[in-house]
Amino acid sequence: MRIVSGSARGTRLAGLAGKDIRPTSDRVREAIFSIIYSRLGELTGKSVLDLYAGTGALALEALSRGAQRAVVIDAARQAIRTIEFNARACRLAEGVQILCGTVAEQLARLPEDQPFDLIFFDPPYDKGLVEKTLQLIGDLDVLAAGGLVCAESSARESIPTIVAGQGATLVLADSRIYGATAVHFFTHSDAEDSHE
Secondary structure, three states, X not given: OEOOOOOOOXXXXXXXXOOOOOOOOHHHHHHHHHHHHHHHOOOOOOEEEEEOOOOOHHHHHHHHOOOOXXXXXXXXXXXXXXXXXXXXXXXXXXXXXXEEOOHXXXXXXXXXXXXXXXXXXXXOOOOOHHHHHHHHHHHHOOEEEEEEEEEEEEOOOOOOOEEEOOOOEEEEEEEEEEOOEEEEXXXXXXXXXXXX
């Protein structure tokens, strides 16, 4: 597993052990960022949030491609240590804030005035966590205007097309399937209206 593009291109990333760990493959990551570019344009100056971050590969890929800052959240100490190691290996540690804890508790502590342009999350499969996490993102209104949420799931998992949060409503803008993995892109409802 390597950084695909940008300042840290080619840097090999440390992985995580365990049967439930499924890091996003380089090929899928490249496809994801191609879609992100088509919707957001260049990542320069953008802020990124990576939930259930695992190795931190998605946040580090975004930083390598010019994003200004990334906040990564994972509840596993092993994941936190791996993200710290990978951020140093990529020479991107200064741009990363690493938080250890559950997504719900750490999201609630984030400053309300600093929404994110790009939010990644890749939770354990088939546990209903995609919808729950989208609900949290909408309730806490952490997606910036014009921003994009990229959620990964099992290809067989049912995903909502609209999630009405207390702070924002998110709508499904695009879905792609790569083998056993599906990738879903959500935007603010008004942003998708203007995109059509």
